[in-house]
Amino acid sequence: MRFRNSRVRTKVTALIVSLAALWAFAAWVTLRDGINLAWVAVYNKGVAQPSETLLLELQQERRMSVTRLADPGRVSRSALEAQRARTDAAAANFRRLADGGDVRLAAGDDLRQRIDQAFQRLNQLGPGRDAIDAGHTDRAQAVAAYTDVADALFQTYYALATLHDDEIAKDTRTLIGLNWARELISREDALLAGIIAEGRFTGSEAAQFTQLVGAERYFMAQSQTDLEQADPAAYARLSKSADLARLHTLEDLVSQQGRPGGFVPVTAEQWQQASSHALTQLHDIVATAGDTLVGRSTPVAAGVILRLVLAGVLGLVAVVASVVLAVTTARTLVRQLEKLRAAALELANERLPGVVERLAQGEKVDVAAEAPPLEFGGDLIGQVGAAFNTVQETAIRTAVEEAQLRQSIRDILLSLARRTQSLVHRQLTLLDVMERREADPAELKDLFRIDHLATRMRRNAENLIVLSGASPARAWRRSVPMVDVVRGALAEVEDYTRVTVLPMGQVGLTGRAVGDVIHLLAELIENAVSFSPPYTTVQVGGQSVASGYAIEIEDRGLGMTPEDLDATNERIANPPEFNLSSTARLGLYVVSRLAERHGIRVSLKASAYGGTTAVVLLPRDLVIEAGEELSGEDTGPLPEQERGARRIALVGAPEVVPEPAQEVVVPVPSAPEPPRPAPPAAFTPGGLPLRVPQASLAPELADQPPSRLDDEDDRRSPEDIRKIMGSFQSGTRRGRSEAAKLAREGREGEDDQ
Structure with a gap:
């Protein structure tokens, strides 16, 4: 029970799991937002505050280092060392707090990466200091050494501005922009302090100062606009x-009057007083606004977490209720579906095949009795069950109607085929009379071609008979030599001149299977000729094997793929039910039905020449070995072979490889004695007894030497020979006509009696 219901239960379980996962995801998203806001205080304490202190110290050390490079007398070595000590202390505090466990836990990958980058820039500050002390750098390079560290610290600020609360994130970016404007003022201060210490502008310092002023004014204006609302x-x-x-x-004033090589229009005291006051005021504004921002984030985070708790509890209750409802509903659904499935399987595996089998046997079927309605209740499953009742009733009724239609189609095919077969038989009989009566070779050749077309038409009519499930009317009471059976099949093939018949051996075929085997071989030979180039030949040969007699039909065409060979062999071995959609394989269907009727095995395989070889294995009970019935008086050429022999004489003959001649040993005594008859089982390839010269002469005539023909016989003209043969043919035709007349009168007499 558990395994049979695993699919439905698995789907219900998957639904429950997905619902729980959705609840967990929603809870986590809400919790993450709350935790993100709660971690604002962690970011402020571990990153923002120590980095701001470090930034102030770096700005002061940058101004002193640039001033000392321009005029060592303005900044003493001890003052610079003291400032460096304060910078190192701030850097150590920043490393300790930013690398703490709480910051690493709260920070994302981007923030941790930017903190590590700030640590690397701080490590590069030492070589820059050494270059300043040694005098191996100018003021611009000194400013760049400190500016790189400041840029890395501001990158950590930008990572902090990605909070999930939009308002807090926007206010954070505003404060960062205001702090960046302060950094630009500090860079102006360091640059101009060095210029004042130098006493004049050098190089591109005037342009650099103007650029810094423009950037500082831009960020200041943008930050003021955002700060007005925040x-x-x-x-x-x-x-x-x-x-x-x-x-x-x-x-x-400096931007307007500053020129390369010119003097500074302000004094050091004026500039330092203005810049220091402005920097201090900006620092206070940023610090106060930052504290306010941190205070705003705490209640927001608390509210988010409270909503999370409420939503989580209510969601969990909904999930539990959904689980209980899904389990109970699934059990009821599974029970009803099991009942419906059992009914469907019974219909598909037992009742419907049984109805079809009974219909095939010609029995009457009651649709109402075969499709009793099933009760499933009045719910939705019950409605599906009612629909299934309709479906099964329709299926059985359709099966009955289809079986009746199929039987009607078979009856129609059989009726048309029988009529066509009768007409073709009459046509062949009339053609046979006309052929025997005609003496003109050209007209006789055309008659033989019409005879060939009629023979092929008869095979097509017999195809319809086979498709309808009946047996063709052609049958033989006597056994027939196997070579004559093959030649009879060739008479029903269009391009029979491209077929080479190999030796078949001294075996025969029982009369009850002659007609079907001729038909089967004709279909296979026709297929081999049709699917091979016109300049190639098809070989037909046979030999006795342990389980019967094997006939091989080999063509030199393009062949078939292994997949097509397997599919074709399977179709021949297990022929499907014939339907109107299988018109592309009618020949194979006919072959499979004829083979199934006599237990003949037909298989296709790849030929060594690139084509396809069809192997027809006749069972032993159909094969007559040499010396059994073939030596009696019942054997003889087939009617098709007799007409085919006359047709081949004028139209063209297939290539026939002669049988190996059998040596007839006739002892020669010292005294002449009568010739002995041929030994039994000595026959020609056509099935006639092997003639031994003088075997039928009287003993007194056998002693006389054979007389030679007169030389005048060798000099007979073609006209004389034609007259002799014409007389012989006329006598033969007259004798047959009289025999046919006597036979007809005999039948009429029997009818009168």
């Missing part, structure tokens, strides 16, 4: 700041 108080302080206004005035 934190109005911070925006008011920033927009009304006198320190920033004073700084912007000095920036404009």
Whole structure:
């Protein structure tokens, strides 16, 4: 029971699992958002605050290093070393907090990667300091050494701005933009401090200062626009700041009057006072806004987690209820489906095949009795069961109607085939009379061609008889030599001149199988000739084997693939039920039915010449070995072979490989004695007794030497020979006509009696 219902139960289980997985996924998404917001405090404590302190120290050390490179007297070595110590302490604190377990747990892959990159930039700060102390670098390279570390720290800020809460993420990006504007002011301060210490602008420093001012104004304006909605108080302080206004005035003055090689239009005290106040005010605004942002994220995270708890509990209750409902429903559904499946299997495996078999045997079938209605209830499954009742009734009724239609089609085919066969027999009889009466070779040749067409028409009519399930009317009471059977098959093939008949041996075929074997061989030979090039030949040979007699038909065509050979052999060995859709394989169907009727085995195989070889294995009970019936008086040429011999004489003959001659040993005594008759079982390939010269002469005549023909006989003209043969033919025809007349009068007399 468990295995039979595994598919339905598996689907129900999969439905339950998918529902639980969907609930778990929704819960996890909600929980992740809450945890992400709850981790804002972790990011702020472990990354934002220590990195901001480190950034301030790096900005101060950058300004002092650039000033000392321009004028060592303005910044002492001890002051620079003290500042470096503060920078290293801030860097160590940043490493410790950012590399902590809570930050690593809360941070994503992107944030962890950017923190590691900041650590690498800090490690590269030492060689830059050594170059500054040794004087091996200029002010621009010194600024770049510190700027790389600052850029890496800002990359960690950008990773923090990817929170799942849109408002908090937007406010975070606003603060980052404001802090970036402060970094640009710090870079202006370091650059201009070095220029003031140098006393004049060198190289492209004026252009660099102007570029920094433009970038700082852009980020400042953008951040103020976003800050107006996020934190109005911070925006008011920033927009009304006198320190920033004073700084912007000095920036404009330096940008307008600064020229390469020119002097700085402001003093060091003026610039330092304005820049330091502006930097301090911006730092306070960013720090205050950051604390506010962290405070806003905490209640939002708590609300998300609360909603998660409520949704999770309610969702879990819904999942449990769904599981219970699905299990109970599945059990009821499985029981009803089992009943429906059993009924369907019974219909498909027992009742419907039984009905079809009984119909094939000609029995009457009651549709109502064979399709009793089944009760499944009034629910949806019951409606399906009612539909199944209709289906089974329709199926059985359709099977009955189809069987009747098939039988009607077979009867129609049989009737048409019998009529056609009768007409063709009459046509062949009339043609035989006309052939015997005609003396003109040209007209006789045309008559033989018409005779050949009629013979092929008869085979097609017999195909219809076989397809209808009946047996052709042609039958023989006597056995026939096997070579005559093959020649009779050739008489029914269109391109018989392309067929080579190999020696068949001194065997015969029982009369009851002659007609069907001729038909079977004709179909196979016709197939071999049709599917091979016109310049090739088809060989037909036979020999006795352990289980009977084997006839091989080999063509030189393109052959068949192994898959096609297997499919064709299977179709021949197990012929399917004939239907109107199998018209492409009618020849194989006829062959399979004829072979099945006599227990003949037919198989196809690949030929060594690239074509196909058909092997026809006749069972031993159909084969007459030499010396049995073939030596009696019942054997003789077939009617088809007799007419075919006359037709071949004018139209063309197939190539026949002669049988190996049998040596007849006649002892020669010292004194003349009468010739002895031929030994029994000595026959010609055509089945006639082998003639021995002078075997029928009287003993007194046998002693006389044979007389020689007169020389005048050798000089007879063709006209004389034609007259002699014409007289012989006329006498033969007259004798046959009289014999036929006597036979007809005898039949009429019997009818009168």
